[in-house]
Amino acid sequence: MNLAFSDEQNELRRTVRDFLDKNSPETEVRRLMETSEGYDPDVWHQLAAELGIAGLALPEEYGGAGCGFVELGIVLEEAGRALLCAPLLSTVVLAASTLLELGDAGACADYLPGIADGTTLATLALTESTGRWDDPHAITCAASPSPSAGSGSGSGGWTVSGRKSFVPDGQTAALLLVVARTDAGLSVFAVAADAPGVRREPRATLDQTRRQADLTFTAAPARLIGTDGAAWPALERVLDLAAIAVATEQVGAASRVLDMAVDYAKTRVQFGRPIGAFQAIKHKLADLHLAVESARSAAYHGLWAAAESPLELPAAASLAKACCGDAFVTAATENIQVHGGIGFTWEHPAHLYLKRAHSSRQLFGNAAQHRQRLAQVLLAELPA
Template sequence: MDFSFTEEQDELRKVVRSFLAKHCGDAQVRRPAADPLGHDPVVWRRMAGELGLQGLAVPEEYGGSGFGYVDLGIVFEETGRALLCSPYFATVALAAEALLRCADEAARCELLPGIASGETVATLALTEDGGRWDEPGIRLTARESARESARETAREPARDSTREPARGTAHGSARGAADGGWQLTGVKTYVLDGHLADLLLVAARTPCGVSLFAVAADAPGLVRTPLPTLDQTRGQARLEFTDTPARLLGAEGTAWPALERTLATASVLLAAEQVGGAAAALDAAVAYARIREQYGRPIGSFQGVKHKCADMLMEIESARSAAYGGLWALDADDETETAIAAAIAQAFCSEAFTKVAGDNIQVHGGIGFTWEHPAHLYLKRAKSSEALLGTPSYHRELLAARLGI
């Protein structure tokens, strides 16, 4: 099997890197991070309109470009390098992937085109107060309300059917989510970009097991509260549901296998993003070591600094191999290999990014600790990403279980 990139993939990397360099410099990262919205809508629209990044791996029949996971991984590597401040990971790696994995063709046809065009910001709400990413951690409950509604309709006069539907995004995603005959009650927290998403895909428990539901952002009974985070470039929210209307996606009680595969895919894509962030940190460290002088010579000429930079490079190359292995496993559509590769990639790349980002600050010395220097932004992203889909120890436990150890 050929594991090298094609000319088209190399060109994709150049185009995405050039775009992000223009629109995601240090100032462009800090400004959206300080904004309550959490990202720049203009950049989001240009990502969709000029490059088609939101729909890159969405099949053509749903309005996307139909590229593979290796191509998508290249994009995530570049967004990690640039510290892209946008709901791209939540929308593409989590929500779109969950829709593609769930067995609901009607939902895919209705909801994916809005995501692919950039008109819909979406996210996946899975974790709760316990912060668990496994099936037992899902405690939010869903109950069917269709029968109760039918009985009420039979007893009461017909209601006004001309009432204006709830506002939603293009392609009816919010409207369709609001009329599903189910109600959710409970809490989801640490939800990526949950405070600004138009469409929420929510994992909930029914009498038949874990199920996946679509909820409109303006659904009644839904309260969304932004959370303070270490990484200001990636927003999170707490979602409270009180008899909130929802639409069931797929068959009741069958969602966990699709969610598990979604998490494996997202883990690989996050690993690619972490590799990009670590590579940017190393580039910054090397560039500074060349120009900063001490005792009349560049600090990069001292053995301690040279060895530290060499160790950073070794961490990155090992992490890159783990992430790329996961991407090729995804494109090969080998479920067993993907599950193993995802656990390896996330366990290794999380720790590698944190180490390299910390070493970058050490190479910079005093200036690396200042608020004005971007080094701390990479360390904060690294620490946040390290726990985003489960800690490295959690993924090592997954790996042991999948290998039967």
Template sequence: MRLTQEQEELRSAVRALLTQHHHYSAWAPLTTQIGAAGLAVPGEYGGAGGGARDVHVLMEELGRSLSPLPCLGSSVLTVGALLATGDREACGRLLPGLAAGTSVGTLAWAEQGSWDPEAIRTEAVPSFGGGHLITGAKEYVLDRPGGVDVLLVAARTAHGVSLFEVAPDAAGVRCEPVVTMDETRAQARWLLDGAEGRPLGVAGDGGRHLEHVRDLACTALAAEQVGAAERCLELTVEHARNRVQFGRPIGSFQAVKHRLADAYVLVESARSAALGAAFAADEDPVALPRAAAVAKSVCSEAFSAVAGEMIQLHGGIGITWEHDAHRYFKRAHGAGELFGPPARHRARLAAGLGLTTH
């Protein structure tokens, strides 16, 4: 599994921009100069017409820098959900802005601590005019300071789970920012009380669409975790070379070498799993659910382990605000739970193989 020369050039361009611009100031140059927000958007809707491997490159670089940019929520979840519905009117109206980065979207989906469609209890009942009135609460919604422009909501109807477009400022809609351990990834809780929603695609197909979007999201998040874990390892190796104890760099001690070597194996194993999911998304959709579950499980645990080693091998400075180690550790914890913890995805794998877990 190898990336193309164009994708490696994309990596270099993204890394250069993220180095020059910090935090949310990078959004404008990334979207206007590189088209980062529209990598997975078909050309007919103003995007680059790329695939999961292009998104993989972008997410790896965003992970390295712990970027707070809304690519995961907008460019992966929202774009993926719109395309999955096959609603050409909504795609033609919403995707050009999302691809250009002039609008930012999010998908309000999780309930009761779960991203499984079966857990959705938010209800949508028909209203006059062909719309629906939606009532319920959505958790762990990826957000950004200043809010979002496009809000998609998963709700249960008489036909099953369906997707709806809801105006973020509509009557009966309220957004509550939540305090998260990982301050670099904004999240919110959305409350809907009889909010007007426009149905997207075929009624009752939302559960199937959400399962596909979850696989795309896990694939993109796995790439982000690989990029962040790789950066943790780089910083730790640099520290081991420069930190002197007993008259020699601590990296020269065999015990430290072994721990760094183990961390390297974890990073490279995670990279293989993440790339495997990206290749499956582009070339073998039937294999994507399994590949995405593997990637989410492997990359979550690898990132957590490497971030933990980063703190351990940095010593006291690793738990201070002056060093980024604690930020990577918090991102690892938050990303590990997002879209379901590793155990949940291993259970998916076991179910697909006809096995049971305890």
């Protein structure tokens, strides 16, 4: 296992950071938080079409760059650092990975080129009222054959009915990959967001930088993706990739708030000295540095497993999500404490990171759930 980045990967990081420093400053994040879309289409077009970020990890045959999850992880880390408001996680990680993992060549040829060039926004609609990502038994949304639904990429002889909750970017995605139950088991269906029988409701969230929606389907025309009833093993891998993606975002954001705290401790003077000179602040920041760097190692190990070691992916994903989620929440909380009174104000960016920390810790399973899963995975590997 090699966790060192190549010169090309370091250059990718520099390019993405420069772009986000220019196009996703705090003022722009706050502006987008108040818009109905929650992102800037022009910035997304530049990221996808000009920088090639949307297709970075997609195969060249579908218009991608043919890179791997490590390169995508670099982008995600920088996006977390900048609190980027964009459909990066929903479209590039969830939707694109679902299409690839299901192995439906026709669906990949139809949908992935649009994702790669940024013209298609997509998401995965999996969770329902329980909010659980890891429980296939909680899925009640149903699909049934309907020959009268017609044929083609928009309606492939099926209809979907039911309700999905907590769908990332569900209010703006044009392509909805809906997990529904058929007589054969769990399957994934492509549903056009503007199809008849689809209703979308934006969901009020703590973290306004990442939008969610509730979706209602009433006999909506749908296209089966992959094999009927055989979707869950592929979805489990997609969720592992998504957990690693969020963990990498969390590391980028945690590193940013640590930098904010250190910079403030150097400049804020109290009793004639910078507050960073006081032992209590030194110890606090040293502990934060250790937590963030430990989380970074877990996230990078997860990226390596996603790219190179499928057998280690479940354990690596749960380790990364648990470690990075806790580190980000701790860093965001202590950042406010270091800043004192100003850290509690709306005008200061500290609360933006704190909200992202708490919301992302719940996304794709919280730390306790992933620690329990990690223990189960490791116990299963022990000799009898």
